[in-house]
Amino acid sequence: MNVLVLNCGSSSVKFQVIDTDPERIAADEDRCLASGLLERVGSHGLIRFQAEGQEPLISDAPLPDHRAAIDSIIRWIVSGDARIPGIRSLSDIHVVGHRVVHGGERFRGSTLIDTEVLRGIEACVDLAPLHNPANLRGIRAIRDLLGEGVPQVAVFDTAFHATMPETAYLYALPYSLYRRYKLRRYGFHGTSHRYVGYKYRKLIGIEREQVNIISVHLGNGCSACAIKGGHSIATSMGFTPLEGLVMGTRSGDVDPSIIEFLVLKEGMSPAAADNLLNKQSGLLGVSGLTHDMRELLEEVQENQDRRARLAIDLFCYRVRSYIGAYLAQMNGADAVCFTGGIGANSWEVRASICEGLDWIGLEVDDALNRQMVRGAGGEIGKAGSRVRVFALPTDEELLIARDAVRCVRGLPLPI
Ligand code: ADP
Numbered sequence: 508m509n510v511l512v513l514n515c516g517s518s519s520v521k522f523q524v525i526d527t528d529p530e531r532i533a534a535d536e537d538r539c540l541a542s543g544l545l546e547r548v549g550s551h552g553l554i555r556f557q558a559e560g561q562e563p564l565i566s567d568a569p570l571p572d573h574r575a576a577i578d579s580i581i582r583w584i585v586s587g588d589a590r591i592p593g594i595r596s597l598s599d600i601h602v603v604g605h606r607v608v609h610g611g612e613r614f615r616g617s618t619l620i621d622t623e624v625l626r627g628i629e630a631c632v633d634l635a636p637l638h639n640p641a642n643l644r645g646i647r648a649i650r651d652l653l654g655e656g657v658p659q660v661a662v663f664d665t666a667f668h669a670t671m672p673e674t675a676y677l678y679a680l681p682y683s684l685y686r687r688y689k690l691r692r693y694g695f696h697g698t699s700h701r702y703v704g705y706k707y708r709k710l711i712g713i714e715r716e717q718v719n720i721i722s723v724h725l726g727n728g729c730s731a732c733a734i735k736g737g738h739s740i741a742t743s744m745g746f747t748p749l750e751g752l753v754m755g756t757r758s759g760d761v762d763p764s765i766i767e768f769l770v771l772k773e774g775m776s777p778a779a780a781d782n783l784l785n786k787q788s789g790l791l792g793v794s795g796l797t798h799d800m801r802e803l804l805e806e807v808q809e810n811q812d813r814r815a816r817l818a819i820d821l822f823c824y825r826v827r828s829y830i831g832a833y834l835a836q837m838n839g840a841d842a843v844c845f846t847g848g849i850g851a852n853s854w855e856v857r858a859s860i861c862e863g864l865d866w867i868g869l870e871v872d873d874a875l876n877r878q879m880v881r882g883a884g885g886e887i888g889k890a891g892s893r894v895r896v897f898a899l900p901t902d903e904e905l906l907i908a909r910d911a912v913r914c915v916r917g918l919p920l921p922i
Contacts, residue, residue: 508915509540509599510908511584513577514606515645517637520545520576524584524591524600525908529918532909535709539904541584541591545576552576556583558591573644574651581652603649603659604911606698606903608638610663612689616920617666617910620646620659628661634693634746660911667697667922670738675836678746692750694742696724698903700732703844704922705906706899708737710885715922719841721833723826724901725856726847727755727798731826733833733840737922741836743829749785752829753822755798758788760825793818800849800856823859830860834867834894842888842895843869851900852880857887861896868893 508528514521521544527537543556552570557563564583570576583589585596593599605620611631618624625646632639646659668676676692677685684690703722708715715737722732729752733741743751743759753759766780775783791798794815796806800822806815834840845857854876861871870889879887879898888896913920 508601508912510911511600511603512904512907513645515573515641517641518548522580523904527908527912537905548573548576558589574648577648602911602915604907605642605645605661606907607642607661608664609635610665614663614666615669617660617662617914619914620661658915660914662907662910664695664697665693667701668694668739668742671740675741692745695744695748696730698906699724699901701922702901702906703846703899704734707844721830721840721843723845723850724847725849729754731829733837735837753825754789756786756789756791758784790818793821804855826860842897844897844899846899846901851898871896
């Protein structure tokens with residue numbers, strides 16, 4: 508089956524076309540036929556399309572809204588120019604899988620989209636005011652352009668964390684606020700953490716119920732997840748993606764009273780404080796240079812920049828704290844798995860996070876760790892390390908495509 512995987516952000520649309528079905532899933536032979544990225548949706552767009560085995564096609568065009576962006580994707584996919592194997596017309600797109608950011612408490616797994624589900628996603632707009640509306644626009648655009656006959660599936664960032672116990676998801680605020688607004692930890696990056704759990708169990712040949720790991724997603728956004736018995740039992744992002752680890756531009760955990768202090772001292776509005784914590788903090792805020800980890804590492808190497816070093820150290824310190832906390836909550840873990848652009852590629856950051864964890868039996872093999880830059884990923888712990896260590900590139904699109912097929916065929920949704 509050809510699955511169009513769509514990730515509609517507030518001003519961008521990413522897509523892949525993936526050929527997969529239950530047999531391909533079982534053999535791990537899913538095939539990515541094409542991919543692309545459309546940026547600056549809402550103004551004059553930048554467009555990058557690439558079909559398997561061909562050079563990328565880069566262009567620009569007005570993209571007034573998500574519908575226009577998706578229209579241009581579909582026109583390219585079925586055009587003669589694209590030359591995507593097995594795709595000649597609209598009828599060769601069999602199902603569409605959408606990344607949907609927030610599923611609230613209602614959506615505990617991926618689901619076929621019907622009117623009722625659409626209403627449910629709309630009901631979560633309050634919880635993700637920037638993201639869910641973009642996801643909804645994508646779903647409606649597909650319905651208009653491909654017709655009701657093409658099934659659509661929603662895969663939620665929050666769903667994997669639906670198994671967290673109350674103690675992990677409740678804040679110690681008046682319980683009435685949880686009742687009134689469903690104010691609680693939801694967690695995000697669920698599709699990535701789930702993929703890491705899947706990849707880990709495939710690599711070492713165990714069943715889902717035997718997966719006891721800490722998954723650490725370090726990209727522009729960062730989160731850690733304690734996976735016990737194959738289920739998420741704790742995660743570091745909270746009511747929004749702001750909580751937890753230090754990120755590219757997000758602060759992660761701070762004392763909430765800092766906001767009132769800033770409101771009083773700097774006359775900041777709540778919106779300005781929110782912008783400060785989400786857009787001007789994290790690696791960017793501490794270093795005063797950039798949100799980009801690779802650039803910070805270069806800055807340290809070339810210029811021994813003190814603040815760049817400090818930002819990286821703070822970043823690693825916070826990850827180590829969460830690993831320690833989750834080891835305590837899980838009664839120990841079998842492995843720590845790093846993913847995301849930083850986690851899968853930066854041997855320096857992985858080494859720094861794992862430094863001083865030998866007392867829990869977690870030891871990184873320096874040579875293996877340094878080799879693990881890009882590529883398929885694998886084990887980077889020392890032979891005999893009691894807590895094993897892995898670097899595993901994530902593939903959220905693949906999991907979305909597989910879930911889309913499973914939902915259409917009525918199959919279970921394993922990790
Ligand atoms: P997103 O969260 O937006 O999907 P990514 O997962 O691609 O982003 O992560 C982006 C981050 O990964 C950036 O900080 C980038 O510098 C970092 N990164 C990518 N490759 C490397 C590398 N080889 N070494 C260090 N950092 C890297």
